[in-house]
Amino acid sequence: MDAIHIPQLEKARQQTESIQINECLNDLESLMPVKGQLKVVHQGTYLQVSAQVETIVTLTCDRCLQQYNYRLAADVSEMLWFEATDAVDLETEVTLDGPVETISPQGYFEPDDWIYQQLCLQWPQCQICRQDCQGMDQELMTTGGQGSDQRWAALAALKESLADSQ
Numbered sequence: 001m002d003a004i005h006i007p008q009l010e011k012a013r014q015q016t017e018s019i020q021i022n023e024c025l026n027d028l029e030s031l032m033p034v035k036g037q038l039k040v041v042h043q044g045t046y047l048q049v050s051a052q053v054e055t056i057v058t059l060t061c062d063r064c065l066q067q068y069n070y071r072l073a074a075d076v077s078e079m080l081w082f083e084a085t086d087a088v089d090l091e092t093e094v095t096l097d098g099p100v101e102t103i104s105p106q107g108y109f110e111p112d113d114w115i116y117q118q119l120c121l122q123w124p125q126c127q128i129c130r131q132d133c134q135g136m137d138q139e140l141m142t143t144g145g146q147g148s149d150q151r152w153a154a155l156a157a158l159k160e161s162l163a164d165s166q
């Protein structure tokens with residue numbers, strides 16, 4: 001994806017650039033290209049960026065450790081404020097490293113980076129292959145592994161000792 005030159009965007013028709021996205025991002029390992037659309041609007045004092053994108057990634061289930069495919073999607077809109085136009089020195093840039101996203105009005109907007117960030121924010125914290133995933137325990141019980149027997153025995157013993165102490 002080409003970077004968008006912001007001064008050029010300001011001169012564009014309706015100060016708007018709409019991009020159809022259908023490509024793989026360098027930093028994102030996905031099974032298929034990231035697809036969707038991106039819209040960037042120059043609003044005078046800020047850049048209004050919105051996108052609806054999706055792709056498929058392979059995750060590892062936290063419960064059963066099997067790999068599974070996951071639809072990673074983002075439907076987001078963000079305002080990127082322009083830095084003060086005159087004499088933006090390095091010091092200012094450091095202090096701007098806060099929650100407010102800023103961008104140079106003379107610089108470029110990088111669609112790839114931004115979309116990558118948005119997709120990363122949508123990454124599931126809890127990775128479970130399916131809702132009724134029983135994890136590894138299920139397998140141990142059905143195959144009658146000794147490990148599970150010992151655990152059940154330990155549980156029974158615990159219950160007994162609790163009953164005794166009452």
Ligand SMILES: [Zn+2]
Nearest residue numbers: 061064129133
């Ligand atoms: Zn699972």
